[in-house]
Amino acid sequence: MNRFRSLSRRGFLLGAGAAAIGAPAYGQGHAMRRIAPNRASEAFDPDVDLELICKRDETPILTGRPTRVWRYAGHLIKGPANALTAMPDSYLGPLLRFSKGQKVRIRLRNELPEETITHWHGLHVPMLMDGHPTAAIDPGESYVYEFDIRNRAGMYFYHPHTHEKTATQVYRGLAGAIIVEDEEERALALPAGEFEIPLVIQDRSFDDDNQLAYGGDMPTRMFGFYGDRALVNGRCNLTLDVASRAYRLRILNGSNARIYKLCWDDRTPLTVIGVDGGLLEKAETRPYVMLAPAERVDLLVDFSGRPQGAKLTMLSGEFYGLLPPMAQRMMGSDLAMGEAFPLFAARVTETSRDSWKAPEKLSTIRRFREADVANLDNPIPIAITMAHMAMLLNGRPYGHDDIQPCERIPVDSTQLIEIFYERAGMGMGMGMMGGGGMMRGRMGGMGMGRGMGMMGMMSMAHPIHLHGQQFEIVERSFAGDEDAYATIRDGFIDSGLKDTVLVAPGERLRIVKPFGDFKGRFMYHCHNLEHEDAGMMREFSVE
Numbered sequence: 001m002n003r004f005r006s007l008s009r010r011g012f013l014l015g016a017g018a019a020a021i022g023a024p025a026y027g028q029g030h031a032m033r034r035i036a037p038n039r040a041s042e043a044f045d046p047d048v049d050l051e052l053i054c055k056r057d058e059t060p061i062l063t064g065r066p067t068r069v070w071r072y073a074g075h076l077i078k079g080p081a082n083a084l085t086a087m088p089d090s091y092l093g094p095l096l097r098f099s100k101g102q103k104v105r106i107r108l109r110n111e112l113p114e115e116t117i118t119h120w121h122g123l124h125v126p127m128l129m130d131g132h133p134t135a136a137i138d139p140g141e142s143y144v145y146e147f148d149i150r151n152r153a154g155m156y157f158y159h160p161h162t163h164e165k166t167a168t169q170v171y172r173g174l175a176g177a178i179i180v181e182d183e184e185e186r187a188l189a190l191p192a193g194e195f196e197i198p199l200v201i202q203d204r205s206f207d208d209d210n211q212l213a214y215g216g217d218m219p220t221r222m223f224g225f226y227g228d229r230a231l232v233n234g235r236c237n238l239t240l241d242v243a244s245r246a247y248r249l250r251i252l253n254g255s256n257a258r259i260y261k262l263c264w265d266d267r268t269p270l271t272v273i274g275v276d277g278g279l280l281e282k283a284e285t286r287p288y289v290m291l292a293p294a295e296r297v298d299l300l301v302d303f304s305g306r307p308q309g310a311k312l313t314m315l316s317g318e319f320y321g322l323l324p325p326m327a328q329r330m331m332g333s334d335l336a337m338g339e340a341f342p343l344f345a346a347r348v349t350e351t352s353r354d355s356w357k358a359p360e361k362l363s364t365i366r367r368f369r370e371a372d373v374a375n376l377d378n379p380i381p382i383a384i385t386m387a388h389m390a391m392l393l394n395g396r397p398y399g400h401d402d403i404q405p406c407e408r409i410p411v412d413s414t415q416l417i418e419i420f421y422e423r424a425g426m427g428m429g430m431g432m433m434g435g436g437g438m439m440r441g442r443m444g445g446m447g448m449g450r451g452m453g454m455m456g457m458m459s460m461a462h463p464i465h466l467h468g469q470q471f472e473i474v475e476r477s478f479a480g481d482e483d484a485y486a487t488i489r490d491g492f493i494d495s496g497l498k499d500t501v502l503v504a505p506g507e508r509l510r511i512v513k514p515f516g517d518f519k520g521r522f523m524y525h526c527h528n529l530e531h532e533d534a535g536m537m538r539e540f541s542v543e
């Protein structure tokens with residue numbers, strides 16, 4: 001397992017050294033302008049009303065000493081009992097379950113020692129309800145969210161979106177899943193109740209005292225955090241006891257930076273029924289599925305015909321080309337990205353005669369037609385660029401009042417967007433190498449391959465996320481290392497609606513996204529959370 005041993009292990013305790021983390025990589029670091037915390041409104045009559053408290057806690061993860069975490073603790077004030085379900089034995093926030101059309105009020109209370117704000121990833125809500133960094137609240141304060149559930153059925157994700165502190169706050173444990181149901185999905189009678197299992201995958205590192213360890217140094221800020229082990233629902237070596245029948249596994253990658261290649265150990269193909277924005281039109285069968293941070297995948301798994309005691313293990317399989325080997329060595333995780341390791345297992349402990357077959361047609365997705373798109377000949381660029389030790393979008397770091405002309409979008413329009421790697425050539429390379437300092441010293445002994453340009457050495461995959469409504473992927477093309485690409489290319493599910501898409505080095509994507517209903521500032525960013533915090537984030541101004 002340890003092909004990439006740590007060269008210099010620089011992880012430190014998140015508990016004690018807390019003040020040191022979260023230093024911005026791109027030299028902003030000034031406090032962000034704030035809006036006043038939103039209050040509950042008299043006029044809003046919620047179907048679901050709940051409180052979520054961000055607080056410090058302890059939870060057993062490894063054997064022995066419990067681990068100090070930050071987490072969401074919740075309770076339901078009003079609404080159906082299944083609107084909020086605590087995750088047993090886990091630091092994860094409660095599972096929230098809403099129905100399309102419901103009015104939801106969430107009272108977020110900050111009992112952490114620093115500012116925070118929560119974002120409902122994938123939900124289509126007004127800017128004031130979106131967890132914008134300018135809405136951050138101080139310790140002791142509350143922020144009240146009120147919104148209608150406009151999304152179709154699907155799995156969504158809540159997590160902090162605090163200016164330059166998203167990565168560390170999520171890492172300490174602040175994350176949870178949201179499931180939205182609707183009539184179209186209910187009519188299918190998919191496996192439900194105990195046969196529908198949400199699974200949140202996150203990687204973590206621990207010190208000798210079972211406490212969370214985090215890099216936080218230059219390589220972490222450049223490439224993201226990669227932990228030594230994968231946890232599922234906050235647990236190591238999770239094994240699900242299952243009956244020999246069909247299950248629905250709803251998987252969310254809640255990791256800061258790690259990308260997984262989901263596959264069964266016995267090479268049973270995966271049956272994919274949904275992604276970020278809900279059900280596909282038809283199930284797809286794949287040998288494996290790539291799952292980048294914040295992406296979701298909905299799998300149907302049929303254990304029928306498997307004998308009592310049969311065990312099936314979900315792995316992350318081997319792949320190449322999404323993170324440069326140099327980065328792997330600098331980071332010193334015991335688990336290199338792209339090496340094979342187990343995620344969780346399912347063991348058949350009960351025989352069942354329930355049989356269930358996925359219907360031919362799962363859902364109807366309203367596809368965009370060319371006539372719907374406002375800018376067919378002039379796509380909005382999202383260029384992945386690198387400069388001065390940081391990854392950027394369109395060559396610019398995050399700035400709240402830095403809206404560029406191509407980032408102004410008329411409300412209720414549908415836009416074509418092109419995401420690609422900018423061929424920065426040597427400009428970027430010189431910036432990085434010429435500066436000397438820490439990078440030069442560290443790269444000295446790395447043995448850069450002859451003829452391997454800086455661009456190739458540094459290029460890595462980025463999961464690009466856009467707030468607001470889900471988009472359709474209309475084109476994905478690739479020019480680059482075919483051998484590496486062959487280890488990932490069958491794992492992209494581009495047929496459904498997405499809010500986060502993995503863009504591999506050398507890829508160019510065209511997506512079509514609606515900007516309906518709400519004016520205001522909506523972020524788009526890399527969901528490698530260290531990249532996001534380092535400024536690989538921009539805003540659209542919908543006006």
Ligand code: C2O
Pocket residue numbers: 119121157159161294465467523525527
């Ligand atoms: Cu899941 Cu802007 O993030």
Ligand code: CU
Pocket residue numbers: 119120121122465466467468
């Ligand atoms: Cu989001």
Ligand code: CU
Pocket residue numbers: 391461462463526527528531532536
């Ligand atoms: Cu990135």
